[in-house]
Amino acid sequence: MKFSEMPYERVDHEELKKEFNNLFTNFAKAETGEEQFEAHKYYYHIMKNYETMSTIAMIRHDMNIKEEFYAGEQDYYDTMSPQIDHLINQYMKMVYDSEHRDYLESKIGPVAFKNIELRLKSFDEKLIPLIQKENALSTMYNKLIASANIKFHGEELNISLLRKYLISEDREIRRQAHKKESEFFLSIGEALDEIYDELVKNRTEQAKLLGYDNFVELAYYRMERNCYGQEMVKVFRDQVKEYLVPFAEKLHERRRERIGLSSLSYIDEEVHFKNGNPAPIGTPEQILLAGKEMYTELSSETKDFFHFMMSNELFDVFGRKDKRAGGYQTTIPNYNAPFIFANFxxxxxxxxxxxxxxxxxxxxxxxRNEEIREHKEITMETAECHSMSMEFFTRPWMHLFFGERANEYIQMHLEHSVSFIPYGCMVDEFQQIVYENPDMSPQERKDKWMELEKVYRPHLNYENDPFFGTGGRWQKQTHIYNSPFYYIDYCLAMTCALQYKVMMDEDYGKAWNSYLNLCKASASDFFVNTIKTAGLISPFDKDCIKSLVDKLEEIV
Structure with a gap:
């Protein structure tokens, strides 16, 4: 079904409670594992409908944040979702404590039970008012960022649409555009500080109510870190500092020489060529058509996928003034339909x-047709492996988008991929420091960000910019407000994606088959096991980053 034709009806909270109460009763009275699993299938039914309606509401709200009806629906689900989490937790405890657990585990898998354990550690009914407030604060932040109406070169632009000027080949235009961006963030700076201060205090209070020292431990449970913890992440970040930061700095120096500058400023951070970065040829509509050609040729599976997406209007990727900033993929369960939201x-x-x-x-x-819901509930580092690796697998078709500058795009993409990992690790370490020290003032947080910049991105010069030069850059990173501790998932995944890049240079077919198997494995096993089975080295292996850098040195 086309997205525009999908009916929407608000999920009534009281009716949903009745459905869950029926589930509790049926599961409790089931006398065998088989009967309990049949009851468990009703849980799948409940969640499919709830997630379908709340997801449709979210997408339609994000399409136009000024549309009043879906703004109201988004507020409704912001308030409702933690109450639903409470019902889910009540049920999950019944599953976890079932006398027929062995049978249930044989059906839904040990990963699912580990995730239930983490879920039970991360939620309690007494958190509901705090989570409702947290949701409202995140929505407030998103609306604030989306409110940008920047007048530049005769246009009215939001943050996404300003980007073409931020990376202009004309350095003076870049400087002016960055000044405009800085002015916007300065104009909302006090509000940004207040929202984040409230979020930190809110999340810290949640952690304290559950008996944790700080939010970091709770965040790891919320993110379902089911096979690694803080110490393993620190080992990974330390590897990045030791081996990847110096390599990334070499690439930045090459980039500086290539674009003919005596030194790199923050306004040059995303510029890779003297004549500007390669830009797609054609209109946004033509980019989608080129995507159709690419995925038709890549494999039979990708051909079927892209046709399904296009024929069911499952893309909303064209930039508009009143759209939410950023991009994401989500799924509409009742229609087994992925949906892609972006701002070209x-x-x-x-x-x-x-x-x-x-x-x-x-x-x-x-x-999409996997019957066991838990096998589709992948953790984020695994999900990002699928997305970031796809960026590399599509490289043979970049001429469709960039014409004679395709090779320049490929070079730029690799350089950006390498330099992203230090940035992502910096975001993660920054959040760890903030939540371990929740009483830091807004300025102390900004000072700490600037300290970390010197460790992870020592080449960068902010030229005393009144916003970015005083440690405000992190406030532009939506994940820090909306999805705390998510960002390290990108870094772990990019480490795997770069391994695929090395592998496909040696044998593209072998690499693609490994990737297909990784995708199909979904959440049936833990991340560290799944990537090992795919033939990749765990990012937590003490030699992973050094080995990867050695191989990349030969390529770049």
Whole structure:
């Protein structure tokens, strides 16, 4: 069914409670594992309908944040969702404590039971008012960012649409555009500080109510870190500091020489060529058509996937003034339909976001008919492996998007991929420091960000910019507000994606088959096991980053 034709009806909270109460009763009176699993299938039914309606409401709200009806629906689900989490937790405890657990585990798998354990550690009914407030604060932040109406070069632009000027080949235009962006963030700076301060205090209070020292431990449970913890992440970040940061700095120095500058400023951070970055040829509509050609040729599976997406209007990727900023992929369960949301802005980022989000959507399409819900509930580092690796697998078709500058795009993408990992680790370490020290002032947080910049991105010069030069850059990173501790997942995944890049240079077919198997494995096993089975080295292996850098040195 086309997205525009999908009916929407608000999920009534009281009716949903009745359905859950029926589930509790049926599960409790089941006398065998088989009967309990049959009751468990009713849980799948309840969740499919709830998630379908709440997801449709979210997408339609994000399409136009000024549309009053779906703004109201989004507020409704912000309030309702933690109450639903409470009902889910009540049921999950019954599953976890079942006397027929062995049979249930044979059906839904040990990963599911580990995730239930983490879920039970991360939620309690007494958190509901705090989570409702947390949701409202995140929505407030998103609306604040989306409110940007920047007048530049005769246009009215939001943050996404300004990007084409931020990476202009004309350095003076870049400088002016960055000044405009800085002015916007300065104008909302006090509100940004207040929202984040409230979020930190809110999340810290949640952690304390559950008996944890700080939010970091709770965040790891919320993110379902089911096979690694803080110490393993620190080992990974330390590897990045020791081996990847110096390599990334070499690439930045090469980039500086290539674009003919005596030194790199923050306004040059995403510029890779003297004549500007490669930009897609053609209109946004033509980019989608080129995507159709690419995925038709890549494999029979990707051909079927892209046709399904196009014929059912499951893309909303064209930039508009009143759209939410950023991009994502989500799934509409009742229709087994992935959906991709983005903001094309006539830069190479349009191709990045399409291949990235198509990686997510393709994986969801491959497992759309999986009957065991838990096998589709992948953790985020695994999900990002699917998306970031797809960015590399589509490289042979970049001429469709960039013409004679395809090789330049490929070079730029690799350089960006390498330099992203230090940035992502910086975001993660920053959040760890903030939540371990929740009483830091807004300025102390900004000072700490600047300290970390010197460790992870020592080449960067903010030229005393009044916003970015005083440690405000992190406030532009939506994940820090909306999805705390998510960002390290991108870094772990990019480490795996770069391994696929090395593998496909040696044998593309072998690499693609490994990737297909990784996608189909979904959440049936733990991340560290799944990537090992796929033939990749765990990012937590003490030699992983050094080995990867050694191989990349030969390529770049």
């Amino acid at each position: 802005n006539t830069t190479s980022g349009d191709v990045d976001v399409m291949t990235h989000e198509c990686g997510h959507a393709f994986q969801a399409f491959l497992v």
